[in-house]
Amino acid sequence: MGMEIPDPVSVESVDSFSDEVDVLVIGAGMAGVSAALEARESGAKVLVIDAGGRLTCTSAMAGGHFYLGGGTEVQRATGWDDSAEAMADYLALMSPECDPAKIRAYAEDSVEHFRWLESLGFEFNREFYPDKAVVQPGTEGLSFTGNEKCLDVAAVAKVAPRGHKVPVPGDTGGAALVVGLALDELGSRGVEVRWETGATALIVDGADVAGVTWKNLDGGTGAIRAGSVIIAAGGFVLNRDMLEAYAPDLLAVESNGMALGNTHDDGLGIRMGQSVGGVADHLDKVFVTGPFYPPGEALRGIVVNELGKRFVNEDSYHSRTSAHVFEQPGRVAYLILDSGTMVEPAYRFQPLIDGWDTIEEMEQGLGIPAGALAESMAAYNEAAARGEDPEFHKAPEYLVPLDRGPWGAYDLTPGKCFYAGFSCGGLRVTVDGELLREDGSVVRGAFAAGACASNLAIDGKGYASGIQLGEASYFGRRAGRRATSATQRG
Numbered sequence: 457m458g459m460e461i462p463d464p465v466s467v468e469s470v471d472s473f474s475d476e477v478d479v480l481v482i483g484a485g486m487a488g489v490s491a492a493l494e495a496r497e498s499g500a501k502v503l504v505i506d507a508g509g510r511l512t513c514t515s516a517m518a519g520g521h522f523y524l525g526g527g528t529e530v531q532r533a534t535g536w537d538d539s540a541e542a543m544a545d546y547l548a549l550m551s552p553e554c555d556p557a558k559i560r561a562y563a564e565d566s567v568e569h570f571r572w573l574e575s576l577g578f579e580f581n582r583e584f585y586p587d588k589a590v591v592q593p594g595t596e597g598l599s600f601t602g603n604e605k606c607l608d609v610a611a612v613a614k615v616a617p618r619g620h621k622v623p624v625p626g627d628t629g630g631a632a633l634v635v636g637l638a639l640d641e642l643g644s645r646g647v648e649v650r651w652e653t654g655a656t657a658l659i660v661d662g663a664d665v666a667g668v669t670w671k672n673l674d675g676g677t678g679a680i681r682a683g684s685v686i687i688a689a690g691g692f693v694l695n696r697d698m699l700e701a702y703a704p705d706l707l708a709v710e711s712n713g714m715a716l717g718n719t720h721d722d723g724l725g726i727r728m729g730q731s732v733g734g735v736a737d738h739l740d741k742v743f744v745t746g747p748f749y750p751p752g753e754a755l756r757g758i759v760v761n762e763l764g765k766r767f768v769n770e771d772s773y774h775s776r777t778s779a780h781v782f783e784q785p786g787r788v789a790y791l792i793l794d795s796g797t798m799v800e801p802a803y804r805f806q807p808l809i810d811g812w813d814t815i816e817e818m819e820q821g822l823g824i825p826a827g828a829l830a831e832s833m834a835a836y837n838e839a840a841a842r843g844e845d846p847e848f849h850k851a852p853e854y855l856v857p858l859d860r861g862p863w864g865a866y867d868l869t870p871g872k873c874f875y876a877g878f879s880c881g882g883l884r885v886t887v888d889g890e891l892l893r894e895d896g897s898v899v900r901g902a903f904a905a906g907a908c909a910s911n912l913a914i915d916g917k918g919y920a921s922g923i924q925l926g927e928a929s930y931f932g933r934r935a936g937r938r939a940t941s942a943t944q945r946g
């Protein structure tokens with residue numbers, strides 16, 4: 457698989473082209489199909505190639521949350537007041553490294569984008585799911601999918617649920633509905649999607665990108681000439697060499713966990729962008745998660761490190777808690793519950809270590825310095841009895857003193873606890889998906905969107921479920937429009 461950056465191919469060295477199009481899209485996941493639809497809508501002759509098959513993309517595995525807000529029809533029908541400003545405030549608070557222009561555009565256009573998604577031929581159910589869940593089990597169209605309700609966040613950004621789930625029950629596969637509808641729409645508009653055909657390198661005309669070379673599963677090879685190329689080829693969670701070099705946190709998932717991606721998440725899209733002078737950002741940032749909720753009652757426990765100290769409000773979004781676990785000494789962490797609060801996490805990712813009659817025994821059993829956990833618990837219990845959490849501001853609904861032994865601990869340490877994850881970093885692009893060089897100039901003819909670009913999903917701490925599909929489709933569309941206009945300008 458490797459890390460090598462494929463040499464760009466000079467246009468003069470190409471004898472013949474299998475196709476000549478205005479816009480060539482690499483990858484038929486959420487980003488690619490959205491880019492292709494919008495490019496076609498803008499009048500471009502479009503071709504999509506995909507190394508895999510129909511719906512083998514990571515998007516088709518996704519649960520189906522789209523992070524949308526600002527007053528969508530689902531929010532309004534379920535009684536939630538939201539605004540683009542509140543949404544932008546939230547995104548900026550959670551991902552301060554994110555380009556404010558991208559946040560503003562995404563929030564301001566969110567209602568229009570919601571309608572565009574529904575125009576593909578489905579409706580988000582106008583129902584709200586109130587409980588704490590990773591993905592709501594049913595088909596309710598709206599739930600909280602980030603940290604909006606956490607008191608430390610709500611103090612700064614106005615609270616509203618923005619996780620819009622497609623009407624497909626269950627945790628996985630829901631977004632296949634949306635990608636499938638988009639593929640059908642591409643077909644009805646005469647756009648070919650050529651499966652099992654992988655881009656191998658970019659073709660350049662001087663410093664400009666002018667097409668791609670390809671190889672298909674039958675061993676056939678060729679070249680496509682294109683006015684613009686949109687790279688929408690996914691992330692790199694399946695490329696071990698890239699993980700070692702950039703994102704070793706994802707290797708911690710290997711010993712007991714799962715890479716959230718398809719076999720073509722090998723980072724080739726990112727490397728092709730780099731081959732023509734593009735730069736990549738945040739390659740070291742990851743999304744990892746080992747959720748211990750549902751049930752929401754599990755959030756009544758406290759999470760401590762090997763020093764017996766709390767380090768996060770336990771009612772955080774699951775990837776925020778997990779990101780904090782990964783920052784602890786030795787990445788060791790435990791969820792501690794007493795006999796009044798003990799529940800089993802629904803996904804059963806965390807082993808239950810043991811039960812102890814006293815906190816002193818629990819300290820010994822967990823290898824925590826004597827007295828340290830007792831001190832943390834005494835402070836927590838005393839404030840929880842008053843319905844407060846001065847240290848981390850956990851919401852009152854989860855605050856109960858953990859003073860009824862015996863006590864038990866679930867092990868959240870990676871390797872012991874099952875974690876799943878994917879890469880967050882990608883190519884640096886403008887708000888319209890144009891590929892950027894280090895000096896801020898645009899690589900003409902090259903665009904990127906989705907998991908191979910760096911837009912809103914910066915890391916697991918700021919992540920909200922639905923951000924990836926949301927940004928893939930939204931910024932994919934913008935790239936499709938700009939790629940078309942760039943081609944038409946010549």
Ligand SMILES: Cc1cc2nc3c(=O)[nH]c(=O)nc-3n(C[C@H](O)[C@H](O)[C@H](O)COP(=O)(O)OP(=O)(O)OC[C@H]3O[C@@H](n4cnc5c(N)ncnc54)[C@H](O)[C@@H]3O)c2cc1C
Nearest residue numbers: 483485486487507513514515519520521655906907924925
């Ligand atoms: C189980 C699971 C659940 C998830 N749930 C959610 C969720 O609910 N909400 C959310 O926002 N995110 C979710 N995610 C993350 C989200 O699915 C991805 O971040 C997103 O789908 C990425 O979309 P994409 O279009 O960039 O990439 P993909 O959907 O992976 O599409 C990329 C396509 O490019 C093709 N390709 C790769 N290399 C080449 C090449 N060289 N030439 C041609 N084609 C190539 C691949 O075959 C693939 O079809 C989930 C992920 C998983 C695994």
